Amino acid sequence: MAESAVRFVTLEEKYIQPAADMIRGAFPDMPDEDNFTEPDFYEMLEIFPEGTFIALDGDKVVGVATGIFVDIDLDELPRREDSLTRTNGRTNHRDEGDYYYAVDIVVDEKCRGLGIGRSLYDLRKALVVSRAKKGIVAAGVIPGYSKFLKEFGPTEYVRKVVAGELQDPTLSAQLANGFGVESVRKDFFEDPETDSCCTIIHWRNPDYVQPPRPRGNKSSVDLTNSNRVVRLTEASVRLTN
Numbered sequence: 001m002a003e004s005a006v007r008f009v010t011l012e013e014k015y016i017q018p019a020a021d022m023i024r025g026a027f028p029d030m031p032d033e034d035n036f037t038e039p040d041f042y043e044m045l046e047i048f049p050e051g052t053f054i055a056l057d058g059d060k061v062v063g064v065a066t067g068i069f070v071d072i073d074l075d076e077l078p079r080r081e082d083s084l085t086r087t088n089g090r091t092n093h094r095d096e097g098d099y100y101y102a103v104d105i106v107v108d109e110k111c112r113g114l115g116i117g118r119s120l121y122d123l124r125k126a127l128v129v130s131r132a133k134k135g136i137v138a139a140g141v142i143p144g145y146s147k148f149l150k151e152f153g154p155t156e157y158v159r160k161v162v163a164g165e166l167q168d169p170t171l172s173a174q175l176a177n178g179f180g181v182e183s184v185r186k187d188f189f190e191d192p193e194t195d196s197c198c199t200i201i202h203w204r205n206p207d208y209v210q211p212p213r214p215r216g217n218k219s220s221v222d223l224t225n226s227n228r229v230v231r232l233t234e235a236s237v238r239l240t241n
Ligand SMILES: CC(C)(COP(=O)(O)OP(=O)(O)OC[C@H]1O[C@@H](n2cnc3c(N)ncnc32)[C@H](O)[C@@H]1OP(=O)(O)O)[C@@H](O)C(=O)NCCC(=O)NCCS
Pocket: 026, 104, 105, 106, 107, 108, 111, 112, 113, 114, 115, 116, 117, 118, 119, 139, 140, 141, 167, 168, 169, 170, 172, 173, 174, 176, 177
């Protein structure tokens, strides 16, 4: 299949079943709550279809990338991914969420290495930039670690992949797409192949600008700023002269 034959669309109902099947097929040993399944896609269709990207070869789904906007404190991540992504069976998506949390990305096995994954990452990045979000956060599988489980720990494995000493089918692709590794986690989600080890990866939106603080309590905030205190003092001196 030529890469030029592939086109990209956002979520539509007719792509839900093949996209869910593709995710299940890529992660057969993971429990459903650790990935997007049909009910999540139907919810996304209702509230955030523009956050899911589908790669099509003709009418055939050959890639899918899902995600939601959520508030994330990278220093205070929950113990498990599903508490970040879901509450009471609904996703935690909020239009105002400060990060795009990337839940799944899968390219059809027969079509890997052709640039489809890169295009899906680029579409996510474009969404994040256009919505002025802080960036993209994801928990990444490290399938290559399964071969080294007995040799060294997951942090050492990740260090070797980041240093280019080893290649990981997933982490190397994420690094090639501008992601950095924030931390290495165990039991964030279930992945029997790698003793449930994963990375937390992060792509920063280069255009992100911290919004100004709300104006409501501004005077108290300004008084803690020493430059402003000096200026206020000078002004009050001038006024009393
Ligand atoms: C990860 C995945 C989505 C990448 O999709 P893809 O279409 O094969 O990736 P691309 O062809 O766009 O490659 C993107 C970059 O990653 C690199 N890359 C891709 N696969 C790689 C591999 N196995 N080893 C090393 N680098 C790899 C490519 O070299 C490319 O970089 P370049 O453009 O600088 O050459 C795909 O391999 C996949 O579906 N994997 C299984 C599911 C999965 O693990 N998803 C991630 C969940 S966290």
